[in-house]
Every structure is written in C-alpha cells, then in structure tokens.
Amino acid sequence: MAKPNPIDRLSRFLGDQICYVFLITVAITAYEVVMRYVFNAATIWVTQTAIFLSALGFIFGGAYAMEQGRHIEITSIYDAVTPPVRRVFDLIRCGVAVVYLGFLLYATVHQAIPALSRMETSGQAWDVPIPAFQKAALALGVAAMLAQALRQLVGRLAGSPRPSGESS
Amino acid sequence: MSVETLTLLMLGAIALLLAIGVPLAFVTGIVAVGFGYALFGDGALGLIASRIYSFMNAYVLVAVPMFILMAAILERSGVARDLFKAMHVFSGSLRGGLAVQTLGVAVIMAAMTGIIGGEIVLLGLVALPQMLNLKYDRNLAIGTICAGGSLGTMIPPSIVLIFYGLTANVAIGDLFVATIVPGLLLAGLYLLYILARCAISPELGPPASAAERSLPLAEKLRLLKAVALPLFVAAMVLGTIYAGIASVSEAAGMGVVGVIISAWVRGELNWSMLRDALRQTTVTCGTLLWITFGATALIGIYNVVGGMAFVKSLITDLPLPPLSIVLVMMLILIVLGMFMDWVGILLLTMPIFVPIVTHLGMDPVWFGILFCMSMQVSYLSPPFGPAAFYLKGVAPPDITLQQIFGAFWPFIFLQLVGLAIVLFFPPVALWLPSVLGAG
Amino acid sequence: AMPGRSAKAAETHEWKMESLWQGGSINQTIFADFCNRVDAATAGRVKITPMPVGSIVAYNETLDAVGSGILEAEHNGIAYFAGRDAAFALLGDLSGGYEAPWQMQAWYEYGGGLELARELYKPYGLYFVGSVWWGVESVPSKVPINSPADLKGVKIRAPEGMASQLFKAFDANVVTLAGSEVYTALERGVIDATDWGTLSMNTDLGYQKIAKYALYPGVHSMPAADVAVNLDKWNALSDDLKATVEMAARDFSRDMVERIAVQDREDAQKMRAEGVTLIDWSPESRRIFRQKAQGIWETWSKKSPMAGKVYESQVSFMKKIGLL
Ligand code: NA
Ligand code: NA
Numbered sequence: 028m029a030k031p032n033p034i035d036r037l038s039r040f041l042g043d044q045i046c047y048v049f050l051i052t053v054a055i056t057a058y059e060v061v062m063r064y065v066f067n068a069a070t071i072w073v074t075q076t077a078i079f080l081s082a083l084g085f086i087f088g089g090a091y092a093m094e095q096g097r098h099i100e101i102t103s104i105y106d107a108v109t110p111p112v113r114r115v116f117d118l119i120r121c122g123v124a125v126v127y128l129g130f131l132l133y134a135t136v137h138q139a140i141p142a143l144s145r146m147e148t149s150g151q152a153w154d155v156p157i158p159a160f161q162k163a164a165l166a167l168g169v170a171a172m173l174a175q176a177l178r179q180l181v182g183r184l185a186g187s188p189r190p191s192g193e194s195s
Numbered sequence: 196m197s198v199e200t201l202t203l204l205m206l207g208a209i210a211l212l213l214a215i216g217v218p219l220a221f222v223t224g225i226v227a228v229g230f231g232y233a234l235f236g237d238g239a240l241g242l243i244a245s246r247i248y249s250f251m252n253a254y255v256l257v258a259v260p261m262f263i264l265m266a267a268i269l270e271r272s273g274v275a276r277d278l279f280k281a282m283h284v285f286s287g288s289l290r291g292g293l294a295v296q297t298l299g300v301a302v303i304m305a306a307m308t309g310i311i312g313g314e315i316v317l318l319g320l321v322a323l324p325q326m327l328n329l330k331y332d333r334n335l336a337i338g339t340i341c342a343g344g345s346l347g348t349m350i351p352p353s354i355v356l357i358f359y360g361l362t363a364n365v366a367i368g369d370l371f372v373a374t375i376v377p378g379l380l381l382a383g384l385y386l387l388y389i390l391a392r393c394a395i396s397p398e399l400g401p402p403a404s405a406a407e408r409s410l411p412l413a414e415k416l417r418l419l420k421a422v423a424l425p426l427f428v429a430a431m432v433l434g435t436i437y438a439g440i441a442s443v444s445e446a447a448g449m450g451v452v453g454v455i456i457s458a459w460v461r462g463e464l465n466w467s468m469l470r471d472a473l474r475q476t477t478v479t480c481g482t483l484l485w486i487t488f489g490a491t492a493l494i495g496i497y498n499v500v501g502g503m504a505f506v507k508s509l510i511t512d513l514p515l516p517p518l519s520i521v522l523v524m525m526l527i528l529i530v531l532g533m534f535m536d537w538v539g540i541l542l543l544t545m546p547i548f549v550p551i552v553t554h555l556g557m558d559p560v561w562f563g564i565l566f567c568m569s570m571q572v573s574y575l576s577p578p579f580g581p582a583a584f585y586l587k588g589v590a591p592p593d594i595t596l597q598q599i600f601g602a603f604w605p606f607i608f609l610q611l612v613g614l615a616i617v618l619f620f621p622p623v624a625l626w627l628p629s630v631l632g633a634g
Numbered sequence: 635a636m637p638g639r640s641a642k643a644a645e646t647h648e649w650k651m652e653s654l655w656q657g658g659s660i661n662q663t664i665f666a667d668f669c670n671r672v673d674a675a676t677a678g679r680v681k682i683t684p685m686p687v688g689s690i691v692a693y694n695e696t697l698d699a700v701g702s703g704i705l706e707a708e709h710n711g712i713a714y715f716a717g718r719d720a721a722f723a724l725l726g727d728l729s730g731g732y733e734a735p736w737q738m739q740a741w742y743e744y745g746g747g748l749e750l751a752r753e754l755y756k757p758y759g760l761y762f763v764g765s766v767w768w769g770v771e772s773v774p775s776k777v778p779i780n781s782p783a784d785l786k787g788v789k790i791r792a793p794e795g796m797a798s799q800l801f802k803a804f805d806a807n808v809v810t811l812a813g814s815e816v817y818t819a820l821e822r823g824v825i826d827a828t829d830w831g832t833l834s835m836n837t838d839l840g841y842q843k844i845a846k847y848a849l850y851p852g853v854h855s856m857p858a859a860d861v862a863v864n865l866d867k868w869n870a871l872s873d874d875l876k877a878t879v880e881m882a883a884r885d886f887s888r889d890m891v892e893r894i895a896v897q898d899r900e901d902a903q904k905m906r907a908e909g910v911t912l913i914d915w916s917p918e919s920r921r922i923f924r925q926k927a928q929g930i931w932e933t934w935s936k937k938s939p940m941a942g943k944v945y946e947s948q949v950s951f952m953k954k955i956g957l958l
Contacts (some may be wrong), residue, residue, distance in 0.1 A: 042481070045477060049261075050469070052257065052260070053261065053264070053448050053451045053455075056257075056261075056448030059445065060435065060440060060441045064441075067789075068807060069807050069808060069809040069810070071798070078251070081259075084260060084476070084480055085251055087481070088482070091481050092478050093481075097481070098218035099219050100217065101216060101578065101596050102596070102597070103597045104214045104215070105216035116215045123222075126225060130228045131228065131240075131243065135244045137241065147717050147718055150718075151798070152808070152810070154717075154720075154795060158717055161248065161251070162248055237702075241699070242691060242699065245691045245695045249694075250692075252692070361814070361839070363656075363657075363658040364656065364838040365838070366840025367818075367840060439822035442811060442818065442824050444815060495691070498690055499690055503689070545657055546657020546686050546689075
C-alpha cells in the first residue's frame with residue numbers, strides 16, 4: 028500500500044488529537060456539578076469552556092469525517108448510472124465541496140481577523156478571549172476541510188477511484 | 196426575483212445536488228453560498244460565517260457529543276450486548292418482544308434527553324446490531340429506533356418546547372405537562388404497530404428460542420445482573436436531573452461518567468477502548484454538525500431574501516374557518532420539515548403563526564404541542580431527515596441512507612395519525628394541564 | 635440598483651432591522667409599531683422591516699452584521715457587545731445603578747451619554763440613533779431575598795458580567811447556565827433564583843408557578859437597547875429624515891417603558907393573588923447594593939479607554955442627581 032497522502036495524515040492527526048476535548052468536557056462538567064451541589068461554589072468558567080471545547084471537536088471533526096469518508100450522501104442514483112456518468116458526478120461532488128469550502132474559508136478568515144486583532148472576549152464574568160480563538164479555529168477547520176476537498180478533487184482528476192468507505 | 200421563484204430555485208438546486216450524491220453537509224452550504232453571493236455579494240458570506248460561528252455556541256449542543264460518547268463506550272463494553280441478551284430472554288414468547296422493549300427503553304431515555312439525536316445514536320449503536328443479530332426485520336428495527344428515539348423531544352424535558360415557549364411567550368411548564376399524553380400516544384401507536392406487524396408476520400420479530408426461555412433460574416439471574424449497570428447509568432442521568440443536581444445538558448456528562456464507571460466495574464475499561472470511543476464521537480459530530488452548519492447558513496439567506504414574508508403570504512387572507520387555517524399551518528410545517536431543521540422552521544414560522552392562532556382564540560399551548568408533533572414528522576421525512584442522518588452516522592456501513600428512509604413510511608403515517616388526533620381533540624393535550632393547573 | 639431611477643425613488647430607504655426580541659413577544663410588537671410609525675412619519679420614504687432575534691444573525695452578532703452591511707439596522711441589547719469593548723457593558727446596563735429608566739435616559743440625553751455612544755459605535759461602522767429601555771428587571775426566586783445579606787449562598791443564575799460579579803460580591807453561589815436550561819433548572823432546584831426579564835416577561839413563561847418570590851422592582855439590572863443604523867445608510871438620509879428617525883426612536887423608548895410598566899403592574903397584582911411574594915428592597919438595601927456595585931463598575935472601567943470615559947461621565951451624573 029502507498030504511503031498515505033500528507034493531507035490525509037493531517038486530517039487524521041487533527042481528529043485523533045482533538046477527540047480528547049470531549050473527555051475534558053465530561054471531566055469539567057462533573058467538576059462543576061460537584062462544586063455547585065456539594066461545595067455550594069459554582070464555577071464561572073465551566074460553561075464557556077465546555078462550549079468552546081465541544082466547538083473545537085465539531086470544527087475539526089469535519090475534516091476528519093471527510094478523510095474517513097463518513098460524510099452522509101444519497102447514492103441511489105449514483106449507484107445506478109454508468110461508470111463514465113459516475114465519473115462526472117464524482118467531479119461535480121468534489122467541485123461543489125471545493126467551491127463551498129473556498130468561499131467559506133474567505134468568509135471565516137474575514138470573521139476571524141477583526142476578532143483576533145481586538146482579541147474579542149466573551150464579555151461575561153469570566154471575560155476571556157474565547158470568541159477570538161473560536162473564530163480563528165473555525166477558519167483553520169475550514170482550511171483543513173478545503174485541503175481535504177482539493178486533495179480529493181485532484182485524486183479524481185487523476186482518475187483514482189473513490190477511497191474505500193467513502194461510498195456507502 | 197420574487198421570493199416564490201427563489202424558493203423553487205433553491206429547492207430545485209438542493210434536489211439536484213442530492214441526486215448527484217453530493218454530501219449533505221455541502222448541499223445546503225453551497226446553495227446558501229451560491230444564492231447568497233449572487234444576490235448580496237460579500238455581505239452574504241459574512242452572514243454565513245457569523246451564523247455558523249454562533250450556532251456552535253448553543254449550549255444544548257454540548258449534550259450531543261456526550262450522548263454519542265455514552266453510546267460509543269456502551270457499545271464497546273459488553274454492557275449493551277448483555278442488556279439486550281437479557282431483554283431478549285426475558286421477553287419470552289412475545290413476538291417482536293425486543294422491539295417493544297427497545298421502544299420502552301426509548302421512552303425512558305426520552306425522559307432523560309431533551310434533544311434530537313442522542314437517543315437515536317445510542318439505540319443505533321446499541322440496539323440495532325442486537326436486533327439484526329437476532330434476525331429482526333431490518334425496516335422494523337430501523338423504524339422503531341428512529342421513531343422511538345425521536346420521542347426525546349416529545350416527552351419532557353424537550354428543547355423544542357423550551358424554544359417554542361421562549362419564542363411564543365408560553366409557560367414552559369404548561370407545555371411540558373401538555374406534551375406527556377400526546378408523547379405517550381405516539382409511543383402507544385408505535386407499540387400497536389409493532390405488535391400487529393409481528394403478530395401477522397412472525398418472522399419480522401422472532402421471539403426468544405425455546406432453549407433461551409428454558410434457561411435455569413441461576414443463569415437468568417446472572418443475566419439480570421447485566422441489567423443492573425445500565426440501570427445505574429440511567430439513574431445517573433435521570434436522578435441528577437430530577438433531584439435538581441444537574442441541568443439537562445450536565446446530566447448527559449454525568450451519564451458518560453456513569454458508563455465509564457460501569458465499564459470499569461466490569462473490568463472492560465482501558466485506554467484504547469476509550470480512545471476509540473472518543474474518535475468515533477469526533478467523526479460522528481464532524482458529520483452531523485457540518486450538515487447543520489450548512490442548514491443554518493441556508494436559513495439565514497432564506498430569511499434575508501424574505502422567507503418570512505413568503506410564509507406569511509401563504510397564510511394570511513385565507514377565507515377559511517379557524518381549524519382549517521391551523522390545518523394549512525400544519526401542512527406548511529410538514530413541507531418545510533422536509534427541507535429544514537426544526538430551529539430554522541421555528542424561527543421562520545412561529546413569529547407569524549402564534550399571533551394568528553392566539554388571535555383566533557385558540558390555545559397557544561395546544562398549538563405548541565402540534566408544532567412539536569409536526570417536528571417529529573420532520574425528523575423522519577426525506578430528504579432532510581435528521582433522524583436518518585444520526586442513525587446513518589453509526590449504523591453498519593452496508594445500511595444506506597435510502598434504506599433508512601425507506602423504513603420510515605409506516606412510522607411517519609403513525610405520526611400523522613397522532614398529529615390529527617391532537618388537532619381534532621385538543622383535550623388530549625390540554626386535559627392534563629387543566630387538571631394539574633387547578634391544584 | 636436599477637439604472638436611471640428618478641430622484642424621488644432614490645429617496646426611498648429600505649432597512650432590515652433585527653431586534654433582541656422573540657417573534658411572539660409584546661416587545662417585538664412594540665418594535666414593529668415603531669417601524670410603522672417611521673414609515674408613516676416619513677411618508678414611506680424610510681421603510682423598516684422588523685426581524686426577530688436570531689432570524690438573520692445571532693443576538694450578539696448584529697453589531698458586525700450592521701457594520702458590514704448584511705443588515706441595515708439593529709435594535710439590540712447594548713451590553714451584548716461587551717466582548718468587543720467593556721464600554722458597551724457600562725453603556726448598556728450599569729448593574730445596580732439607576733432606579734428607573736428615565737434616570738439613565740436623562741444621562742444619555744443631557745449628561746453626555748448619547749455623544750459617548752456615538753463615539754463608541756462609529757469605528758464599528760454604525761450610527762447610534764438612540765436608546766430604548768423596557769423597565770427594571772425582576773428576579774424570580776424560590777427563597778426570600780429581602781436584603782443584600784440574604785444573597786449569601788443562594789444559587790442564582792446570572793449570565794452577564796457585571797450582574798454576576800455583583801451577586802458574587804454578596805457571596806451568592808452564582809451559576810452560569812444557558813438560557814434554554816434555566817426553566818428546568820429552577821423547577822428542579824438546580825438553582826434557587828435567576829436573572830431573566832421584567833416581571834411580565836417572567837410571568838408569560840410561568841416562572842411564578844415554580845418560584846414563589848420575586849424581587850420587584852429589581853435592582854441588579856436595567857438594560858438599555860440601542861437603535862443603530864449602518865453609517866453609510868444613515869449618511870444617505872436627508873436631514874429631515876434623520877431628525878424624524880431620531881424623534882421616533884425617542885418615542886419608541888417611552889412607548890416600550892410605559893407599555894411594559896402597565897403590564898408589569900397588572901401582572902404584579904395577579905401574582906400576589908396567586909400567592910407570590912413580591913419583594914421591594916428598602917432604600918438602605920439599595921444604597922448598600924449600589925456602593926458595592928460602584929466598585930465593580932470601576933474594575934470594568936479600567937478595561938478600555940472608552941469604558942473609562944463612560945464610567946466617569948455616569949458617576950458624575952449620578953452624583954449630580956443624588957444617586958451616589
Ligand atoms: Na425528553
Ligand atoms: Na425532514
């Protein structure tokens with residue numbers, strides 16, 4: 028088997044590492060419940076942190092799901108057409124992903140830049156720059172997805188078959 | 196361009212892209228980006244980025260990965276397998292017994308979760324493989340899991356009713372009480388359907404074998420022990436909510452703590468199992484959330500082009516009696532439910548519908564229950580059917596999305612029957628609040 | 635834009651304006667009335683489409699949306715933008731500060747508030763037309779909170795920065811909880827009390843059924859909302875239209891405060907009849923509360939130069955009218 032493509036490796040690396048945010052979310056949620064209920068000392072940071080961590084999981088899970096071929100699609104017509112038509116469908120599918128994610132990258136970068144430049148904070152009692160980081164993370168996550176989409180488009184143009192697992 | 200034409204063009208584009216097999220996560224997204232950019236230029240892109248960013252900040256979303264993680268750990272530990280084995284043995288000679296029990300588990304879980312998704316993922320990971328192993332009919336199993344799992348927002352607590360209450364300024368407590376009977380009514384309809392189908396065609400839901408039924412008592416008691424740990428998990432979730440220890444979303448986190456403890460007690464907890472469960476959670480979330488990101492972008496664009504005015508034009512000046520107007524509203528909700536998720540539908544329609552309903556002298560609590568029931572239909576109806584996506588995210592790969600949707604039709608029919616019952620007999624919803632409200 | 639349109643047509647301005655109000659609420663109705671009055675007063679030359687909260691962008695994102703031209707205008711809670719600049723917090727809700735909307739409106743109109751608000755909004759690409767109050771907020775509670783001392787140990791939900799710090803300063807167990815979680819949490823006893831809306835907003839949601847006490851009139855919060863327009867769209871108005879919209883915004887605030895106050899009073903009577911105890915803090919309690927609050931305003935005033943200016947201006951005005 029050929030060595031995995033670097034973009035695939037990046038997507039997989041992101042997903043493999045980002046998944047721990049959910050374990051941390053469980054831990055801090057339990058901590059919050061115990062602090063509030065047992066010690067009558069609710070924290071000011073758990074809610075915001077839990078939302079932020081989950082958001083990171085959602086954002087970077089996108090490229091991970093693409094690499095694993097897990098994005099959901101309807102294949103009844105795709106399965107019924109002839110191989111040449113199927114190839115056209117494939118190119119359209121990859122093209123749509125590239126165009127959407129390209130526009131989205133432009134939009135999310137333009138959203139992240141002002142938020143980062145003024146280090147936008149949550150404005151809550153725990154007044155931390157989570158919004159700035161989260162807007163930046165969204166742009167990075169979209170960039171990772173766009174890289175994955177481009178890699179799939181190039182692969183299809185070169186005539187390679189759909190990666191296993193991508194069809195379902 | 197008129198909003199009518201735009202609506203048709205958007206729907207046409209969605210249908211075409213879906214047919215080609217473009218992943219759902221990109222279908223709604225590209226339609227939003229394409230129409231938005233063509234009509235409004237850069238501003239539309241800013242709107243889309245803003246909506247996607249904000250959508251992630253809904254705290255209720257934190258519960259989604261928690262329920263998926265709970266399911267992923269349960270599946271990897273032997274707890275789930277043992278539970279279903281025990282349920283199968285104890286269901287005895289009842290045809291379709293396991294489906295009935297799955298429905299029972301779904302109703303209990305509905306009291307634990309208030310969101311769409313968590314339950315379906317859990318049952319899809321845990322119950323579906325077991326039912327298929329035991330030779331249950333695939334369509335019956337899928338339909339039971341998705342229709343049963345959707346009850347999560349019909350039995351309180353319910354995020355749909357909370358949002359409806361906040362939007363329509365209706366007491367959330369009244370909505371929670373009013374939805375109990377209609378929720379159980381739906382569950383009852385599903386139950387009757389399962390029993391009837393299995394009575395007519397026994398091969399759809401084979402009962403436990405004679406050998407399994409004649410297990411010695413000691414063996415049966417050992418199986419019962421397997422049930423204790425899932426009950427402990429349920430108690431973690433339900434107990435912390437109803438004892439006022441944790442909020443609904445926090446309770447999902449407590450449930451994960453519960454399954455980790457269960458797996459540890461059984462000696463099945465190890466790092467690689469936990470890591471695999473976390474990775475599955477990430478993939479499933481990545482799949483599901485990016486579908487809703489696209490949907491939320493599309494709703495924003497649709498609202499900018501005047502979607503609300505369009506919905507209003509459909510309903511106002513209708514020379515119809517009040518009940519028929521509500522009927523038309525339900526029709527609109529069901530059609531919208533084919534293409535949008537419930538938050539978008541709520542934001543688009545309720546500011547228009549609720550004042551009309553109140554003006555006609557009808558009870559907004561009753562209308563809230565009707566809305567909630569029509570959203571039950573929306574979870575299942577193709578092509579945008581969140582229940583199908585949640586199940587597809589965790590089902591064995593050989594089960595296709597079209598097979599999942601194909602299994603839904605009888606259950607959608609039952610949901611429409613339930614909706615009609617509450618529509619024509621409002622006391623089904625309003626009797627319980629009137630009894631309790633007097634006290 | 636259509637080529638060759640007449641000068642008269644060019645004078646028509648169409649705005650989409652997103653509010654902070656839920657679609658079915660009385661507040662959104664009052665907002666829609668404002669839009670209709672602008673239409674009538676300008677003979678249809680300024681047409682505003684009222685949009686409910688979240689219909690185009692999320693509640694705390696309208697500032698960027700209007701600045702970048704996605705929306706033409708907004709009517710939103712000023713303190714929602716506290717993450718961009720702490721000045722928005724002090725300008726939007728001086729927690730524990732004023733006792734009635736007219737006092738804060740007086741600061742805006744005669745104490746320099748309006749000028750500071752316009753200075754603050756300008757770099758974001760918005761013109762601040764005016765501010766709108768909806769009355770003092772009320773705190774539904776399961777335990778009696780008769781004075782600041784009674785806050786000790788009470789599990790109280792408070793979302794905003796300053797209010798939650800203020801409760802904490804009196805040793806309350808302040809809980810951060812998303813809006814969608816609050817009702818169930820209060821019902822089940824996860825929390826004892828919550829910041830929410832005015833008395834009538836709380837009654838609509840049925841809080842009186844699960845919480846038998848309410849602070850009314852409340853002291854912790856009296857938020858202001860803005861009426862703000864994209865700067866280019868505003869500059870495109872002729873002077874008579876500008877004056878008309880500004881006047882309409884001022885009338886909008888009065889309309890909102892009065893109609894909500896009438897409903898609050900009606901609901902207060904109903905709640906007493908249902909056995910809810912309404913707690914009105916003594917002047918002494920309010921003074922103690924406000925003193926502590928000033929310390930928190932001061933910490934927020936140090937977060938940005940604009941925040942400092944807004945703080946100084948309000949404190950000197952409050953001293954002038956005898957609140958401090
Ligand atoms: Na529920
Ligand atoms: Na649907």
